[in-house]
Amino acid sequence: xxxSHCSIPIAVVVVPLLLAVAAAGSTPSGADxxxxxxxxxxxxxxxxxxxxxxxxVDWRYLxxxxxxxxxxxGIVCDLFSGGGGDGGGPIVYHVVELNVGYVSDFSPNPxxxxxxxxxxxxxxxxxxxxxxxxxxxxxxxxxxxxSGRTLMPESFWDRLPSSLExxxxxxxxxxxxxxxxxxxSLIRLRRFVLTGTxxxxxxxxxxxxxxxxQQLVLSGNRLRGRIPSSLGRCEALKILDLSGNxxxxxxxxxxxxxxxxxKLDLSGNxxRxxxxxxxxxxxxxxxxxxxxxSLTGGVPTALAAMANLxxxxLSGNRLxxxxPEIWENLGGIxxxxxxxxxxxxxxxxxxxxxxxxxxxxxxxxNRLQGRVPEQFRGLEGxxxxxxxxxxxxxxxxxxxxxxxxxxxxxxxLAGNPGLCLDKVxxxxxxxxxxxxxxLGYLGLCNETTATPLPVMDLQHGVGAAAGCCRRPxxxxxxxxxxxxxx
Numbered sequence: 001x002x003x004s005h006c007s008i009p010i011a012v013v014v015v016p017l018l019l020a021v022a023a024a025g026s027t028p029s030g031a032d033x034x035x036x037x038x039x040x041x042x043x044x045x046x047x048x049x050x051x052x053x054x055x056x057v058d059w060r061y062l063x064x065x066x067x068x069x070x071x072x073x074g075i076v077c078d079l080f081s082g083g084g085g086d087g088g089g090p091i092v093y094h095v096v097e098l099n100v101g102y103v104s105d106f107s108p109n110p111x112x113x114x115x116x117x118x119x120x121x122x123x124x125x126x127x128x129x130x131x132x133x134x135x136x137x138x139x140x141x142x143x144x145x146x147s148g149r150t151l152m153p154e155s156f157w158d159r160l161p162s163s164l165e166x167x168x169x170x171x172x173x174x175x176x177x178x179x180x181x182x183x184x185s186l187i188r189l190r191r192f193v194l195t196g197t198x199x200x201x202x203x204x205x206x207x208x209x210x211x212x213x214q215q216l217v218l219s220g221n222r223l224r225g226r227i228p229s230s231l232g233r234c235e236a237l238k239i240l241d242l243s244g245n246x247x248x249x250x251x252x253x254x255x256x257x258x259x260x261x262x263k264l265d266l267s268g269n270x271x272r273x274x275x276x277x278x279x280x281x282x283x284x285x286x287x288x289x290x291x292x293x294s295l296t297g298g299v300p301t302a303l304a305a306m307a308n309l310x311x312x313x314l315s316g317n318r319l320x321x322x323x324p325e326i327w328e329n330l331g332g333i334x335x336x337x338x339x340x341x342x343x344x345x346x347x348x349x350x351x352x353x354x355x356x357x358x359x360x361x362x363x364x365x366n367r368l369q370g371r372v373p374e375q376f377r378g379l380e381g382x383x384x385x386x387x388x389x390x391x392x393x394x395x396x397x398x399x400x401x402x403x404x405x406x407x408x409x410x411x412x413l414a415g416n417p418g419l420c421l422d423k424v425x426x427x428x429x430x431x432x433x434x435x436x437x438x439l440g441y442l443g444l445c446n447e448t449t450a451t452p453l454p455v456m457d458l459q460h461g462v463g464a465a466a467g468c469c470r471r472p473x474x475x476x477x478x479x480x481x482x483x484x485x486x
Contacts (some may be wrong), residue, residue, distance in 0.1 A: 139172040306332065
């Protein structure tokens with residue numbers, strides 16, 4: 001009969017044994033035959049953590065031996081000298097990672113039960129070398145059915161080991177509580193991820209003490225207050241994601257000091273005011289999402305200095321003004337979202353000249369006027385979606401028939417009654433009798449004036465201006481998951 005115990009990856013057993021053999025030559029005389037082991041107190045602490053997240057499992061029965069040699073996936077150990085790295089004393093194991101919550105068959109961490117809790121055995125004394133603490137799908141609503149949530153105790157922050165470098169919470173929608181200023185004492189922290197919880201309150205100023213922090217992701221929570229200006233001191237930050245909260249106030253100019261920043265996502269909050277000019281110092285930035293806030297002051301000209309920018313999303317802000325001429329040094333951009341931003345004036349021809357790698361362009365639901373620049377044919381080699389719907393554009397659609405057919409419904413021009421097609425494009429669109437086809441909602445151009453010709457309303461038999469079929473579009477913006485390995 002097959003065993004019901006969790007299978008142990010070969011590497012978990014073989015690699016530590018090989019390391020132990022390699023280290024045997026440096027052990028003191030008389031200890032040549034001794035196997036490196038996890039200290040008994042640390043083993044007990046691991047059992048306590050496992051019991052806290054899933055008390056329904058007899059962890060001691062399943063894993064009675066040294067947890068570093070034959071423990072569950074997710075318990076990761078490393079070899080240290082007995083003195084903690086000074087080269088003296090016997091070689092022993094210490095736990096460096098605690099990963100709980102079953103992710104997949106490829107990452108079968110110890111599963112959490114129906115009533116998980118935070119263990120009080122998470123301290124420097126219990127895990128003096130712990131680098132990573134990871135909770136996946138533990139606090140998901142099955143616990144505490146009366147309240148539907150589990151509160152993160154204040155004492156959790158008090159106990160965390162000072163050696164911690166990564167603290168990660170993913171898939172814990174019923175986890176509530178507040179962030180503590182004591183997080184500022186974790187000065188070795190490089191990565192802090194807390195997504196999709198009920199954690200509320202302000203972001204503590206103490207985050208500014210974390211000078212080694214490279215990734216701060218607090219997306220999809222219920223955080224309020226302002227973005228602390230102290231974050232500008234975290235100059236090692238590469239990823240800052242505070243999206244999907246209830247953060248208000250203005251953008252701190254000090255964020256411009258984060259010169260290592262590659263991704264900045266502040267979308268889906270209540271941030272107001274101008275984008276600071278200091279953002280021009282974010283020269284390494286590749287991904288910028290400020291969409292769905294209350295920003296004003298026009299499209300930020302600071303973008304012109306971000307030569308490494310790949311994606312920029314500003315949709316859902318009342319920016320106003322014209323699209324500035326900032327594109328000359330931004331040839332690497334793949335996606336631009338400026339839907340519903342109260343833009344006026346014309347579309348710069350320079351966008352078609354310099355944005356040779358553009359895949360997505362969203363300028364819909366604005367008040368843009370004039371013609372679609374002929375230079376936009378320069379986008380045909382890379383563009384996969386161009387959305388210019390619901391503006392006040394006019395004149396002949398400049399794209400080639402091959403491009404129009406190739407992108408199909410991803411070329412969105414509805415809601416611009418002044419736009420029209422030449423005969424070639426109309427044929428590609430399926431002809432005037434196919435109004436539901438590709439660009440079939442646009443009429444044929446007058447060859448002299450490049451304005452739409454009157455067409456016959458086939459349903460009512462009377463002349464009608466060629467208009468558009470308005471459709472209830474919600475503001476669209478593109479989401480990209482950026483995975484960074486540190």
